[in-house]
Amino acid sequence: MRTGLAECQRLWHRFQGLKRNASMRMGRVNVHTTRNVTATGFGNGGAARLPGLAVPVDLLARPDGFGGVRQGDLLCGTLVLEAGRAQRLDPDSGAKPPRGIVLPRLAEAHVHLDKCHSITRIADVGGDLAAALRAQRADKVHWTAGDLDHRTRRGMRELRSAGCGAVRSHVDWATGPDAPEAPIAWDILGALAKAAAQDGIALQRAALTSIEDMAETDRARQVARRVARDGAVLGSFLFDQAQRHKGVLTLFRLADRLGLPLDFHVDEGLDPALNGLEIIADVALETGFQGPVFCSHACSLASQQADTVARVAEKLAKASIALAVLPSTNLYLQGRRAGTPDRRGLTRLHELAAHGVNIVIGTDNVRDAFYPIGRHDPLHSLSLAVMAGHLDPPFGRHLRTITTTARRAMGLAPLWIDDAASQDLIFFETPGLSDLIAGAARAVPLSEYQKGTPWLIMPRPL
Ligand SMILES: [Zn+2]
Numbered sequence: 001m002r003t004g005l006a007e008c009q010r011l012w013h014r015f016q017g018l019k020r021n022a023s024m025r026m027g028r029v030n031v032h033t034t035r036n037v038t039a040t041g042f043g044n045g046g047a048a049r050l051p052g053l054a055v056p057v058d059l060l061a062r063p064d065g066f067g068g069v070r071q072g073d074l075l076c077g078t079l080v081l082e083a084g085r086a087q088r089l090d091p092d093s094g095a096k097p098p099r100g101i102v103l104p105r106l107a108e109a110h111v112h113l114d115k116c117h118s119i120t121r122i123a124d125v126g127g128d129l130a131a132a133l134r135a136q137r138a139d140k141v142h143w144t145a146g147d148l149d150h151r152t153r154r155g156m157r158e159l160r161s162a163g164c165g166a167v168r169s170h171v172d173w174a175t176g177p178d179a180p181e182a183p184i185a186w187d188i189l190g191a192l193a194k195a196a197a198q199d200g201i202a203l204q205r206a207a208l209t210s211i212e213d214m215a216e217t218d219r220a221r222q223v224a225r226r227v228a229r230d231g232a233v234l235g236s237f238l239f240d241q242a243q244r245h246k247g248v249l250t251l252f253r254l255a256d257r258l259g260l261p262l263d264f265h266v267d268e269g270l271d272p273a274l275n276g277l278e279i280i281a282d283v284a285l286e287t288g289f290q291g292p293v294f295c296s297h298a299c300s301l302a303s304q305q306a307d308t309v310a311r312v313a314e315k316l317a318k319a320s321i322a323l324a325v326l327p328s329t330n331l332y333l334q335g336r337r338a339g340t341p342d343r344r345g346l347t348r349l350h351e352l353a354a355h356g357v358n359i360v361i362g363t364d365n366v367r368d369a370f371y372p373i374g375r376h377d378p379l380h381s382l383s384l385a386v387m388a389g390h391l392d393p394p395f396g397r398h399l400r401t402i403t404t405t406a407r408r409a410m411g412l413a414p415l416w417i418d419d420a421a422s423q424d425l426i427f428f429e430t431p432g433l434s435d436l437i438a439g440a441a442r443a444v445p446l447s448e449y450q451k452g453t454p455w456l457i458m459p460r461p462l
Helices: 004-022 129-142 145-161 184-198 217-229 244-258 276-287 299-303 306-318 327-333 349-354 378-389 396-402 404-409 433-438 446-451
Strands: 030-032 040-044 047-056 069-071 074-082 085-090 100-104 106-111 164-172 202-210 233-238 262-266 293-297 321-325 359-361 425-428 455-457
Touching (some): 047 085, 047 446, 106 378, 106 404, 184 202, 217 233, 217 244, 233 244, 306 349, 321 349
Parallel strands (some): 106 164, 202 233, 233 262, 321 359
Antiparallel strands (some): 047 074, 074 085
16 A cells, blocks of 8 residues: 555656646646745754644644634644644734644544445446345445455545545445354455554444344354454444344443444434434443444434434433434435435434534445445535534534544544644645635645645545
């Protein structure tokens, strides 16, 4: 796998060659060089002063002690790094509009690298969740080691390019008698995780099992042992299965015994009879499970009365269960009817947040049977949530859904800007959070910006 720097240099040389040959602008491609970078003190024990930068107040552990000049929900000034770590903002240059914004590396808590980029060979796409499940199942005849290696690497390159430092990918597990066996994709993603670690990216694997299989104690135990051996996450898909309560209870007991995080796809439909989220919350409270529990979807909460939503929200908050909102896949698959959809699939994110539930925004599917377009980019997913979920300005607070809160949901320590190592920070050449979330700038590793390495401002990888 190429390192970030090698990839940057490769693109730079490629661009120079193209420029020589064509001597013309290439669409939206522009080049930036070190000329405007005024950082000083490089090579001095990792000390540097980077003027004209801004950081969101909401991504600082101790905003009152970080310095800078307040502009809305940003703090602006000269970013001072000592021993390679962000220490403070000096107020000089802080009164002007900032040149760029610095964030911690993003966290993408919900993707499916085993499914992504399979859309070109799926002819029968479109329809609801059941139709997508059928189409993706039929495509699995193509899931050879070579195919999976190619598609998962592409997805991971896109996530790295989007500025991710932590990623959780679900992996479809076998069902029925084959359930204890790990799929090919599990090992391929395991190798990819090792390679990603070289770039400082934590790639987690979450087993996506059938909850009916997990209700079979012996099968569940074998899967859990394999997951534990690989330092991964134990997960399952809950819908309307008759054995879902038993399956959830078995998973909590195994996770407790083996020290595993838990992860659930749950209630991905608008039928109010889908109550898996409350089952999970009840079992978490009954068992006193202390590990991280991360749920996704919970679309059916949109069909519940306010008192039911409040009751479930209180249980989730009490059990410290985080919930992912997945706007792209939910809006595409839910509320299907003849003609224009008039019901959408987002869960009750505002009501849940008001009760103290930690809300995460995830990307879910990218160009597969569940969502035929999409991008591996947490900022893009947040922009969809802004539109679909009415997440109004100021935007800095919403950035936590793809950074600190997402990392906590993944069982990782939150990454704040204050005292972060420069390799854990990313730079966007844009003066405001509206531009940032709209996708107007590309993520550049702060360490590359700091070195003055030429970088290309290009459209996000497609
Ligand atoms: Zn998913």
